[in-house]
Structure formats: structure tokens, C-alpha cells
Amino acid sequence: MTTYLSKQKKGDLQDMAKQAGLSGYDDMLKDDLVTALDEKLRADSSKFAGNPIFAEFYKRGGSPVKKQRQVSSPSVPDADGELKTARRRKTIVAKVKDEAADAVNGAEDAAADTSTALATRTPRAVQRIAERVPLPPSPKVVSDYIARSQASFSTKLSDMYKKSGTTEAIEGVRDTASTVVAIEVLCNLIEAVGLQTETFPWRYAFDIPAIPAIKSHAYAVKLPDFFVLVTSFFWAPSTLWLTTSLFVPLLFAYFFNFSLSIRGQGARTRSSPHVYKFDPLTYNVSKALVTWLVYSQGFRFNGFWSDETVARVDGALFGGYQGVLIGTAIGALASLYEAILQKH
Incomplete structure (x- = not known):
């Protein structure tokens, strides 16, 4: 009822x-x-x-x-x-x-x-x-909101990228790398890294124990042996490489500097070639010549370095002394290319 x-x-x-x-x-x-x-x-x-x-x-x-x-x-x-x-x-x-x-x-x-x-x-x-629940009145409103959100996110991301200075840093690295000097520094750095493995060995120091919880294995930690800095084991090959790759080539590049001939031509214009204190072409030619004489023809600077030291340096360099010759050829071509571009 x-x-x-x-x-x-x-x-x-x-x-x-x-x-x-x-x-x-x-x-x-x-x-x-x-x-x-x-x-x-x-x-x-x-x-x-x-x-x-x-x-x-x-x-x-x-x-x-x-x-x-x-x-x-x-x-x-x-x-x-x-x-x-x-x-x-x-x-x-x-x-x-x-x-x-x-x-x-x-x-x-x-x-x-x-x-x-x-x-x-x-x-x-x-x-x-x-x-x-605030529901949208139509699908068009939803699509417009998504488009506005994407545009706002893109704008904020672009502003953050500009404020970080990444663009300026990239442009600065590009300007620095687009020179003959940067190519020479890169070639010498590659040679120095190869030489370091021979002259500056790393010795065993201690082990990081294994952690069963994460199933890791024991890891041997090696540190550079700084005691070699007071021995001829380090200085003999290091001074030989510095002499053949830096000191002698820079000496020739300083005195045989062909870019100095443009100084007497009056004021420099925007298209005038850059005047180097050390001629890059002379540097690469003299470096290739000294490297060939020492590592291939047995030139020892009047017995200042032994054959054993020369063999150690030759074995430590990437590609041997032939790798050094390839680097000098690249540097010489870059020097000529830069001179041609500056002339035009």
C-alpha cells in the first residue's frame, strides 16, 4: 500500500x-x-x-x-x-x-x-x-585551448633557450673552430693524448667492492702515477715530442712568416688577410720535415735522445709518425684555403 x-x-x-x-x-x-x-x-x-x-x-x-x-x-x-x-x-x-x-x-x-x-x-x-565538472561547450573550444597551450609552451621554451645563451655559445665555438689555429691545436691535442698513455701510466690503487643487492661486480680503481714526473721515463719522450711538434716548427714559423709582407701595403681593409705572428703554412711544413728526419731517418739532435726514446714516442702516437705527417698535411691545406678565401 x-x-x-x-x-x-x-x-x-x-x-x-x-x-x-x-x-x-x-x-x-x-x-x-x-x-x-x-x-x-x-x-x-x-x-x-x-x-x-x-x-x-x-x-x-x-x-x-x-x-x-x-x-x-x-x-x-x-x-x-x-x-x-x-x-x-x-x-x-x-x-x-x-x-x-x-x-x-x-x-x-x-x-x-x-x-x-x-x-x-x-x-x-x-x-x-x-x-x-566544467565541461567544454564544444569540441572547437577544446582544440583552441590545446593550440593555445602548445603555442604558450613553445614560446616559453624558446625564451628559456634564448636566455640560456646557448646560441651565443654555439656561435662562439663555431667562430673559434673555423680557423687554422683551431685545427693545429686539435692535431697537437690528439698527439698529446696518445703520448700520455706511454709517459704517464695509471697504476692500480684499490677496488670498489661488489654490492650483491644490485648485482654489481668489484671494480678496480686506477690513479695516475705522479712519481714518474721526477724521472726520465716521463721527461725524455715528452721533451722529444715538444721539440719535434712545437718548439722547432714554431721557431721556423716565427722567422719565416710570409704574412708579414702585407704590412707595408697600408691600412687593412675588411678583405685584407689576417697577419699571424707564426705563419701556419711554415709551421706545418717545418713540423713535417722535422718529424720525418727524427722518426724515419734517424736524426737524434746530436745524440740528445736515444733510439729507445724515439721508438717509445713513435709507438705511442696514433698512427705513428705517419699520423703526424697526415696532421701537418691537413694543417697546410687549411692554411692555403684560408689564404685564398681572404684574398678574394
Whole structure:
């Protein structure tokens, strides 16, 4: 019966509550009003059963007055026993049918109430979620927002790159490397690295123990042996290389400097060639000549260095003395190319 009341509108329920003499129904919620009205009608069923307003309510659950009359009917004499038994059977059968009908109606009402509740409550829940979550009005707004975000991120990244000075640093390295001097320094640095493996050995110092937790192995740590700095083991090959690759070639490049001939031509213009203090072409030619004499032809500077020292340096350099000759050829070509570019 409560299902029947819950399906009614609140205005109809208030009218029924007024007819039933229920107080305070104006301030009640619908669910509370249904519960209070149901209890009132059940408690005073004999009073309101004849009221047409509540007829449907009692019809859904069966009339309690009718049930009471059927149960409390007067007894029939024994002589009329067959008639009494028939009436009793009819009453029981009718009662069972009414109960079955009530059960079916109750199930239908419960299903209808559930579907009605879902139909009425689900949109409210969706509406509440929609109110809490700010949804975009259209896909175009979303695409515009993504485009603006990408543009803002690109602008910030570009500003950070400019402020870091990376562009200026790259341009500075490029300007420095685009000279003959940079090529000469690079070639000599490669030779020095190769010589270091022979003249400055690294000795075993200690082990870093293995760590079973990360499945690492023991690692041997080596440190440079600085004691060789006070022995001829280091200085003999080092001075030989410095003499053949730096001192003698720079001496010739200083005195045989062909770029000095442009000084008497007046003021330098933008296209005037750069004047080096040491002529790069002379440096490379003299370096190649001295290297060939010492490492190939047995020239020892009047016995100042031994054959063993020469062999050590030759074996330590990348590619031997032939690698040094290749470096001088590259430097000479770069010098000529730079002179041609400056002339034009």
C-alpha cells in the first residue's frame, strides 16, 4: 500500500492527509508524508475504509473490514454442516486468490516504483556531476585551448633557450673552430693524448667492492702515477715530442712568416688577410720535415735522445709518425684555403 501512496503526487497526498486528519503535513517531505499517511490509514482502517478517497488504497491491500467480517462470521448449526464447509472453502480460496493478486500487484508496483525512481533520480545525479565538472561547450573550444597551450609552451621554451645563451655559445665555438689555429691545436691535442698513455701510466690503487643487492661486480680503481714526473721515463719522450711538434716548427714559423709582407701595403681593409705572428703554412711544413728526419731517418739532435726514446714516442702516437705527417698535411691545406678565401 505504501507503493500506491509513493506513486501519488505530493499535492494529492496532502489532500489525503487533510481528509485523514493528519497534522503538520505541509512541512513534511514526500517520503515522510507517505510513511505517516500509510501508518494513519492502517491504524484507522475501519474509520476510513468507506471513504472513496481512500478506496484505491484499501483496494490494493484488501479491505480489512471485509476480512474481519469473513473471519468472524457466526457459526452454522451442525445440521447444515455441508453448507458451512462449502462457505469456508470458498472463503479460503478467495483469500488465497486475493493474497496472490496482492503479491503480483505489489511486485508490479515495486518494479514501477524502482523504474520511476531511476528515471527521476538518475538525471539529477547526472545534472549534479555536470554542475561540478566544467565541461567544454564544444569540441572547437577544446582544440583552441590545446593550440593555445602548445603555442604558450613553445614560446616559453624558446625564451628559456634564448636566455640560456646557448646560441651565443654555439656561435662562439663555431667562430673559434673555423680557423687554422683551431685545427693545429686539435692535431697537437690528439698527439698529446696518445703520448700520455706511454709517459704517464695509471697504476692500480684499490677496488670498489661488489654490492650483491644490485648485482654489481668489484671494480678496480686506477690513479695516475705522479712519481714518474721526477724521472726520465716521463721527461725524455715528452721533451722529444715538444721539440719535434712545437718548439722547432714554431721557431721556423716565427722567422719565416710570409704574412708579414702585407704590412707595408697600408691600412687593412675588411678583405685584407689576417697577419699571424707564426705563419701556419711554415709551421706545418717545418713540423713535417722535422718529424720525418727524427722518426724515419734517424736524426737524434746530436745524440740528445736515444733510439729507445724515439721508438717509445713513435709507438705511442696514433698512427705513428705517419699520423703526424697526415696532421701537418691537413694543417697546410687549411692554411692555403684560408689564404685564398681572404684574398678574394
